[in-house]
Amino acid sequence: MSVVSLLGALQTPALLQEAIDLLDQGIVCFDPQGQLVCFNRRYTELLDLPDTLMSRQPGKREVVAFQRARGDFESPGRFFDAEGRTLHPDPVVDEMPAHYWRQTRAGKTLEVRVAWLSSGLHVRTFTDVTPYFAAQQLAVRSAARLHRVLDALNPGTWETDLVTGEVDINAAWAQLLGHDLAALVPMTRERWRAMIHPEDLEATGQARLAFTTGLDKQFDCRFRMRHRDGHWVWVRCTGKSDPGVPSDGKLLVSGTLIDISEKMQALERSTALADQLQSEVRSQNRQLERAVADLTMISSSLAHDLRTPLRSINGYASMLSDGAPGTTPQQARAYAEKIADHSATMGHMISRMLVLLQVLQVKPVPRAVRVSDVARARMQELQTGVSDLGFSCADTPHVLADPDLLGVLMEHLLRNALTHTAPAQACRIELGHDPHAQVYWVRDNGIGFDMDMADRLFKPFSTLHRKDHSDGSGMGLAIAQRCVERLGGRLWARSAPGAGSTFYFTLGH
Structure with a gap:
């Protein structure tokens, strides 16, 4: 029952006062002359x-005058309509509209309704809408902030x-x-899916399934979509379900699509x-491991490989120093x-070991x-004193490498080819290059070697032939291999006894 109907139904002042005191609304009634009839x-x-x-x-005038004198109508107190526009009393009758809101100095927001009864009574009701109004203002501010963010982004x-599968998109x-926008309207889920990169369809399908089944509270997926020009655009698509209860049978999901x-x-x-960086670190680690192994090898060589000639020197020196009887000058x-x-x-x-150390340290x-x-x-430096030498060298392209x-690499590969020439045979050496495989080779027509012994080929102080067919220390190919590794490549060989040898190498750049 409305307040006006209730006033009409109650006949006695006592019943009227008891009833209106139970109301949640504030109520006041004045007669046609503005005199107070009742209030709660x-x-x-x-x-x-x-x-x-x-x-x-x-x-009524006295109540209004009291409030005015107290400053109730001064800022922040004010009267306003449903649109938030400030209102002022009519200058002739000093009345407000039949429906308005007022802000009190205490911070309350009151909704005021005015009714004129047929008897001439003037009734006003006051409803405290402060919580609702605050929530409404918060919603308005949030919406405005959202619009500003959307405009900025x-x-x-x-x-x-x-x-229905219908999709509403913006420009x-x-x-x-x-x-x-006109070219993509109407948009549907099927049309949208057709614009996604084929390799991303499985991931988007899994994300959509997790969202629709409730496993994920929000749809969030990154995938590629085809641009009008034909290239692919990486996007991030996020969305959430409408938390409200649909009244029109629709089940809506809303979200954003941004270019990432x-x-x-x-x-x-x-x-x-x-x-x-990881590859470089692995390469550096391999080089470090090889350097440690080489240093260990050098230390071992100093302790073992030099022992044989040193023991011989000591023996002959002892015989000379002892002056053994019968020793002739010859x-x-x-x-x-x-x-x-x-x-x-x-x-x-020792000099070859120093060369190896220099290669490891450079x-x-x-x-x-x-x-x-x-x-x-x-x-040109190595062929001095070598007769009947044929050297063919193909022109090779520029490459990034430490000169x-x-x-050092070329010196030891060429020296190896020169020293392993077969007896009574003209030396033929060739340098070639495969531009497709980026492989270089040095080929000779020397004595060759058995591939079963290839595992000893690049070991320091290891020789596959007698002394007159080596550099005297077995270090040449070991130094060559370390040079290739420092240049980021690898070195290997193919050969057969009496058929010459070919040494292949790559460079890292």
Whole structure:
């Protein structure tokens, strides 16, 4: 029953007062002359009117004057309509509209309704709508903030009906893929799915299933979509279900679509850089392991391989120093020659170890260089005193490599070919290059070797032939292999006894 109907139904002042005091609304009634007829406790509470004032049965003008004098109508107190526009009393009759809101100085928001009864009574009701009004203002501010954020981000927005499959998109959604909105309307889930990269369909399907089954509270997936120009655009699509209860049978999911191509490209670059760094670290670790192994080998050689010539030197020196009876000058001279020969062997071994150490310690500085130019320069140095030598060298393209390491490599490969020439045979050496496989080779027509012994080929101080067919220390190919490894490549060989040898190598750049 409305307040007006209740006033008409109650006949006695006592019953009237008892009834209106039970109301949640504040109520006040004035007669046509503006004299107070009745009011309830809620009215005085909402307007904070003192009992001393109300006990005098004040008229409407007196109540208004009291509030005005107290400053109730000054800021922040004000009157406003449903649109939030400030209202002022009519200057002639000093009345407000039949429906308005007022803000009290205490911070309350009151909804006021005015009714004129046929008897001439003037009734006002006051409802405290502070919580509702605060929530409404919060919603308005949130909506305004959301609009500002959306305007700043300009994301593609979408809303789909899971029942019908219809999709509503905005202009930014279409522009993200290079289209006008009109070209993509009407949009459906099937049409949208057809624009997704085939490799991403499985991932999007799994994300959609997890969302629709409630496993995930929000749809969040990254995938590629085809641009109007034909290229692929990385997007991030997020969405949530409408928390409200649909009254029209629709089951809506709303979300955004944003371009994350730059982020994905940056991620790909970071991943590639991380992979490159890991590869470099693995390469450095391999080089470090090899360096440790080589240093261990050198230490072992100093302790063992040098022991044989040193023992011989000590033996011959002892015989000379003891002055054994019957030692002829010719024998003494022979002993001295043996000492000199073994000393030279030791010196050669030590010098080769120093070369290996230098190779292990040098920091490669890549520069543009031709392998063929380096090979020709080294061969010119090595062929002095060699007769009947044929050297063919194909022109090779520029490659990034350390010239010093490349020079040491070519020196030892060419020296190896020269020293293993078959007796009474003209030496033929060839340097070639396969541009497709990026492989270089040094081929000779020497004595060759048995591939069953290839595992000893690159070991330091290891020789496959007698002394007159080696560099004297077995270090040449070991040094060559370390040079290739420092250059980022690898070295291997193919041969057969009496059929010459071919040494293949690659470079890391």
